[in-house]
Amino acid sequence: MATVDVPLERVRFGRTARKDGWWVMPLTTLVVFTSFIVYVTWALLQGDNYYFGNYLSPLYSPELFGNSPHAVFGPWRWPWLPFIKYSPAMLILVFPLAFRMTCYYYRGAYYKAFWADPPACAVGEPRHNYRGEAKWPLLIQNLHRYALYFALIFIVLLSIDAVKGFIFNDPKTGHATFGMGVGSLVLLVNVVLIAGYTLGCHSFRHLVGGVMDQMSRAPTRKKVYDCASCLNRHHPKWAWCSLVFVGFTDVYVRLCATGVIHDLRIF
Amino acid sequence: MSSTSATFRIWRGEKGKGEFRDYKTPVSEGMVVLDAVHQIQADQANDLAVRWNCKAGKCGSCSAEVNGMPKLMCMTRLSDLPLDQPVTVQPMHTFPSIRDLVTDVSWNFRVKQEIKPFKPRQPDAPDGTWRMQQEDIERVQEFRKCIECFLCQDVCHVLRDHHKHDEFIGPRFLVHVAALEMHPLDTEDRIPELKKAHGVGYCNITKCCTKVCPEGITITDNAIIPLKERVVDRYYDPIKRLLGIGRK
Known part of the structure; x- marks a missing residue:
């Protein structure tokens, strides 16, 4: 491998000649990410108020074992950890979180915001040793596509929740009727944003067509690749919108469940 | 003004x-x-x-x-x-x-010499010519816009801050490898070099290279990440290899 003949000067941490607000984006990432992690951890530990009638919080979906009518297999019947209350979200939240943590876009964003590696483009770094994603522990980021497979399943599950959000039980007759509340729209927007984020994923784009050098031989895959590329061009926007909205959806369901707000029925 | x-x-x-x-x-x-x-x-x-x-x-x-x-x-x-x-x-x-x-940018030219060159398949026609579809070559055409200003190399923190010049070829040459690897006529295999000698794993997707490219090449999303995915195909996805999903 070619080498550089003259030793290069190392730049001190934070040193740059940039005059723009280079620190705004990493700081925003740090604040939003930290807020999201704190909120999700809190919501995860609650274990209640995660559903309201036909609405189920996306942080708790699918509810495999739980006490709500949404639980697939009924209540949790086995011993649980002594110092933490059982919460249905603890069984499933690792999958969407793994997808986001290994996402190519988020990786670049949180390396800057949390590790200052680098703090921003052309700004000096705090550390001189660097392993990148070529060695452990960040080699594990290569498992992103496995997280993608689960994320694709979650689109289906959240879509089912969104459909259920439009089916209300008539209190007079006890029959299921089609209706729409503000919560129905919140669940619908949530799954649309998550689908837009997941289907624009770099790994998905690669698997559906990017791996081929002659896409003309597979016209259908080419079309899917083009659609994924279209979403991929705005991947950061989808990533941020879906992140914020999944938190908002949980807040909405929680506020309805605790009676703080009343879910407005549109029809 | x-x-x-x-x-x-x-x-x-x-x-x-x-x-x-x-x-x-x-x-x-x-x-x-x-x-x-x-x-x-x-x-x-x-x-x-x-x-x-x-x-x-x-x-x-x-x-x-x-x-x-x-x-x-x-x-x-x-x-x-x-x-x-x-x-x-x-x-x-x-x-x-x-x-x-x-500055002395000659390191870049030495790096380029170490990348396996274009190796086309056998000609499609008796007159020694090939046939390609426009939709197959579109991805590569974006990479051909590169003017080799080396601004992407300059801003890449792997080279700029960590001086991995002997282990990492930098965004410009990852674009070059992508242009060769994704070419519909090329038959050369550069994936082992990408993983080891070219050091694609050192890229941690800061997208600074894309930001400074004067030609507007989407370096990270269209070249580097697809190459990382090809390395994953070869070395980190046993299921895909086993089932033969998504072959080229």
Whole structure:
């Protein structure tokens, strides 16, 4: 491998000649990410108020074992950890979180915001040793596509929740009727944003067509690749919108469940 | 921008040793940084070394760092800069300084020689020619826009801050490898080199290369990440290999 003949000067941490607000984006990432992690951890530990009638919080979906009518297999019947209350979200939240943590876009964003590696483009770094994603522990980021497979399943599950959000039980007759509340729209927007984020994923784009050098031989895959590329061009926007909205959806369901707000029925 | 004057803080020195010097010069509507540098060279500093050629953003010669960001001086309009404070102009940090704004970028050419060249399949027609579909070549055409200004190499922190010149080929040459690997006629296998000698795993997707590319090549999303995915196909996805999903 070619080498550089003259030793290069190392730049001190934070040193740059940039005059723009280079620190705004990493700081925003740090604040939003930290807020999201704190909120999700809190919501995860609650274990209640995660559903309201036909609405189920996306942080708790699918509810495999739980006490709500949404639980697939009924209540949790086995011993649980002594110092933490059982919460249905603890069984499933690792999958969407793994997808986001290994996402190519988020990786670049949180390396800057949390590790200052680098703090921003052309700004000096705090550390001189660097392993990148070529060695452990960040080699594990290569498992992103496995997280993608689960994320694709979650689109289906959240879509089912969104459909259920439009089916209300008539209190007079006890029959299921089609209706729409503000919560129905919140669940619908949530799954649309998550689908837009997941289907624009770099790994998905690669698997559906990017791996081929002659896409003309597979016209259908080419079309899917083009659609994924279209979403991929705005991947950061989808990533941020879906992140914020999944938190908002949980807040909405929680506020309805605790009676703080009343879910407005549109029809 | 009416005719006024601005201060340019230009790095002067040789082989890494030097200092910034301030030059005040008149500026007017339509000027770019290279115009101001030439004006300073003509009026105040005849010995100022600066590399330039086309003045049209196509030769990639006048790469430098303007206010801390890698840019082509000929494509950086003064009207886009805050002229109420000195405009800092310095050589690219990632390569050894020769003099003033000129750096030794020869490392890049040595790297390029180590990449396996284009190896086309057997000709499709008896006259020794090939047939390609436009939709197969579109991805590669984006990469062919590269003018080799090496701004992406300059801003990449793996080279700039960590000096992994002997382990990582940098974004420019990952684009070059992508152009070869994704070419519909190419039959060469560069995946083992990508993983080891070319060090694609060192890229941690800061997207700084994409941000500074004067040709607007989506380096990270369209070249580097697809190459990372091809490395994953080969080395980190046993299920896909086992089932033979998504073959080329």
